[in-house]
Amino acid sequence: MSHVAAIGIDAGSTTCKLVAVDRDGAIIAWLLEPTEPRVEIQVRRMLDALRAEIRIETAVPAIATGYGRKLIKQATRNLTEITCHARGVFRDLGRAGTLIDIGGQDSKVIQIGEDGRPVDFMMNDKCAAGTGRFLEYTAARLGVPIEALGKRALSVSSEEPISSTCTVFAESEIISLIARGAEPDAILRGLHRSLVGRVVSMARSVGIVPPVMLSGGVARNEAVRTMIAEATGEDVIVPRQPQLMGAYGAALLGSAA
């Protein structure tokens, strides 16, 4: 097995990821867990687990990113998700364009330049609507597991429009829709449309340069992908492991690969 050149740690609000890369920037090992309340303790445990799996020299650089990045004592440096996601996705897909990262608690649009550097960005960090939390919260109300959300939303052609822009009020809207006998999958479709609408309008304010790329956990949701493609009229491409892109980019920046 090749040597570990650097480790990336993405202490996100919903999940915590670790990625180890070799000198060529290839992923050697990775771990992903739901974020625990004491993320610094969790990362210590995950690093031990990673060490059990692969040999890691002590002096290997470790770059932390994500909201909990400043709590990670083992990190040699910390960088924002903007820089790390841009780097990870550029390395994985090799394309300049518009990256939309929909995380658990915020979403960002990053314009990646020809050389892979972030040229411009915009964040939605004030409101849960437009983030993964919006789907998570409202799906719980419908009793649908997160993994099934996208498929269920795409399984119907009818759609219940959701007018509330607020996550909390959207929940009340769902309750009244259910009470009126609306089809749950059509509600789900409407919820996805609402999330996508907000994210795409943020992307438009940065300016959409094709292709549109997605990262973050929500990128695995096929309805989100399909609807972003519909709304932007552009091809949407997704890295193989969109959730790992922050940690991957961090590792790459650590190894300077």
Added chain:
Amino acid sequence: MTGREALPHYVESTRLQHFVNYEVVGKSALRVQRWRDQWKLATRRPRPDSPLSPPLRCVAYMKEIMSRHYLEGRYAAGVRKVAWVTSGAPTEPLQALGYFLVYPENHAALCGVRRKAQSIAEEAEHAGWSRDICSYARTDIGSMLSGKTPAGRLPRPDVLVCCTNICQTVLHWYRVLADYFGCPLVLIDTPFLFHEAHEHEVAYVKRQIEDMICVAEEIAGKSLHEKRFQDVMANARRGAELWLEILNRSQHRPAPMTAFDGFIHMGPIVDMRGEAVVVAYYERMLAELDERIDRGIGAIKNERYRVLWDNLPIWFKIGDLSKWLAERGVNVVASTYTYAWGELAPMIDPDHPLDSMARVYLHPILNRSTGHKLESMKRMVDEFELDGVILHSDRSCKPYSLGQIDQRDRLVKKLGVPALLLEADHNDPRDYAEEQGSNRLEAFVETMEARA
């Protein structure tokens, strides 16, 4: 006349109190304080771990001048005529008539810097003023109702002068003040300029200034002395010219001062323009900046990125922010806000005081189109060789924040400079999310790093 409420904390002083407490004891104490400050600054041990160079020595004088102004304010009521004025009000005739001037906006900023603004603004909120009103207005109304102020005491106004060249908030705010204090309100309406001012607009403003002079003369019980008026105008012009030169010194690399220094050192030009002491102070400051330039001393030790700040400062955060940015090699070298008190200097003409005042007070940045501000920002990016722009989207100041999304967009797309919209408020800490704010700033710095 009595106002709507008793407001018992506005007391009058006697001439004797003014003389003893301000002229004799106060002034001497402040001079001694300045000597102590100078001594401290001169003997201050270098702080190798600080990312900032030692403060400018002249700051000791500025503290003395500003403290003297606020100290006199405590004893001015009953001794001098007092006018409360908006920051863009045509105050030169009032200065020439011997009025003591209170700038409620500057007072609110003082509350902000001392981190007292929130608790004082809450006094206004508890009395029913909405949180959507500008936090300057809330801070001052809260202070008026409760008497709370870090300045000790403000003097009750004999007249209020409100000029709408900065916003419409002041119009309603000053009507409230007039209602409470039961004193005359002079309103100066300045038509918004989409392009250059038309002659009829200049004439319209000039006539209102003439009307203001009549009211002020009547209250003061004396007429405006022409020579004295021209002297004030000449000081106003010289002060503004010096201030502009001071700001432009930051075109040097490394810049000898930061915009955060500018936010603090602008006190005299805002509060006392037209007074000789302002000219003397800025001459001193300019000389010290030139000395720094000669010796290659920058305001921050390791200037890697040069940035423009748009909009008001976040008063309760300026210390933290300037240090945080300096640690990352970011020097905020220019700001549209501090520029507003210098850029109109060439328009001031002491030989044609009223005409030139009408012109000057029509042209503040906030009375001009968003396109004009964009052009100013572009020019500054060029002249100051800037690497980025921070646009503070100020929840309170709608006229300043309007158009920033498009301005940011143009700066990024047309000039290719990274630009950040930072959402906060100039005086209300409840509108600044620390974690999100620093996350955005970090990402912004990384974007500049990536380009370097």
